[in-house]
Amino acid sequence: MLRYITLPSLKGTGYTIAVLSLLNSFKVFREAWLVAGDYPQQSMYLMQHLYNNWFRELDFDKIAAASVMTSLVVFGLIGLLGKAWDKKE
Numbered sequence: 827m828l829r830y831i832t833l834p835s836l837k838g839t840g841y842t843i844a845v846l847s848l849l850n851s852f853k854v855f856r857e858a859w860l861v862a863g864d865y866p867q868q869s870m871y872l873m874q875h876l877y878n879n880w881f882r883e884l885d886f887d888k889i890a891a892a893s894v895m896t897s898l899v900v901f902g903l904i905g906l907l908g909k910a911w912d913k914k915e
Contacts, residue, residue, distance in 0.1 A: 840911075849900065
């Protein structure tokens with residue numbers, strides 16, 4: 827019963843949880859900001875560099891381009907996850 831009824835019924839819920847977990851993994855800016863400070867070393871995350879150079883200067887062209895690229899990456903990853911999830915075994 828577990829293999830043929832319960833687990834296939836939980837497939838949609840598992841996919842939703844996987845997508846939400848993927849989206850939440852992009853929210854690590856605050857923690858990196860608290861650890862590294864205003865101007866981190868070269869080895870720290872790219873988001874501090876983007877924040878310091880784009881958002882403070884209000885360079886809207888670069889901000890818009892970065893948001894489009896991030897959206898494309900997220901939707902691409904969700905699409906790949908959907909294909910992998912719907913794969914028939």
